[in-house]
Amino acid sequence: MTVWFPTNNSGPESSNNLPPSSAFWLSPMASAISHFVVGAGLALPALRSASIRQTLPAWAIPLISGILAAAPDLDTFLMSALDIPYNSVLGHRGLLHSALFLVIVNSLLALAAAHGASPAAARLGALWSCCALSHPLMDMLTDGGLGVMLWYPFSEHRLFFGWRPIHVSPLGVRRFFAHAAYILKSEAPFDLAAWTIGQAGWLVSGLRTSSGSRAPGQ
Ligand SMILES: [Zn+2]
Numbered sequence: 001m002t003v004w005f006p007t008n009n010s011g012p013e014s015s016n017n018l019p020p021s022s023a024f025w026l027s028p029m030a031s032a033i034s035h036f037v038v039g040a041g042l043a044l045p046a047l048r049s050a051s052i053r054q055t056l057p058a059w060a061i062p063l064i065s066g067i068l069a070a071a072p073d074l075d076t077f078l079m080s081a082l083d084i085p086y087n088s089v090l091g092h093r094g095l096l097h098s099a100l101f102l103v104i105v106n107s108l109l110a111l112a113a114a115h116g117a118s119p120a121a122a123r124l125g126a127l128w129s130c131c132a133l134s135h136p137l138m139d140m141l142t143d144g145g146l147g148v149m150l151w152y153p154f155s156e157h158r159l160f161f162g163w164r165p166i167h168v169s170p171l172g173v174r175r176f177f178a179h180a181a182y183i184l185k186s187e188a189p190f191d192l193a194a195w196t197i198g199q200a201g202w203l204v205s206g207l208r209t210s211s212g213s214r215a216p217g218q
Contacts, residue, residue, distance in 0.1 A: 031168070032070045034187040035138060039069020039131035041194035045201030046127050048209055051120035055113055065131040068106060072096045072135045087146060089156065093139060098152035102132040138190060144168035166190070 043065035046052050052061065075096040084090050095101055110125035111117065136148045140161045145168060147158030167186040 035070040036066035038194040040066035044198030048205035
């Protein structure tokens with residue numbers, strides 16, 4: 001969910017619940033895993049959609065949805081490559097985390113994947129937009145970094161939820177694994193919730209499909 005900036009324990013970037021020995025830098029690493037898991041889980045009901053299945057193979061539906069849910073953190077690479085300040089519109093958790101931007105981009109991707117306007121494009125656009133929107137909402141639950149420009153361009157305020165139970169992760173693989181249990185434990189309830197919701201949707205849509213297919217003969 002976040003990047004290359006050190007936190008301190010004062011001001012908006014404070015990370016209140018980190019272990020006291022941690023000189024924490026924020027990185028996208030563990031959060032990218034959770035963003036992917038949440039996006040893939042939320043996509044499970046789409047496996048029942050005939051129009052989406054005509055557009056994509058089953059394996060690609062959770063895979064692409066997970067990737068699109070993690071994709072907003074590509075802004076970290078943009079910042080690094082172009083030396084963009086974190087707190088600017090093009091910085092981390094700025095434009096690429098805006099709800100309107102994510103809906104537009106994912107709708108366009110769906111149009112391209114479905115080769116034009118169609119029920120599949122509409123359903124795929126809705127699915128990918130929902131999965132992508134899970135990203136800024138999860139970022140708003142983290143205890144470090146700057147807030148999210150969720151309503152850009154209508155507002156440049158950076159937002160957090162009042163409840164921020166997800167811990168940020170340190171930069172680098174070794175540092176991450178040194179705190180992996182601490183980080184992943186804070187993210188696990190949200191991963192589990194997304195897969196529970198996705199599986200429930202998958203089951204319900206299966207029941208609707210089977211009752212619909214039986215109806216004409218009854
Ligand atoms: Zn993010």
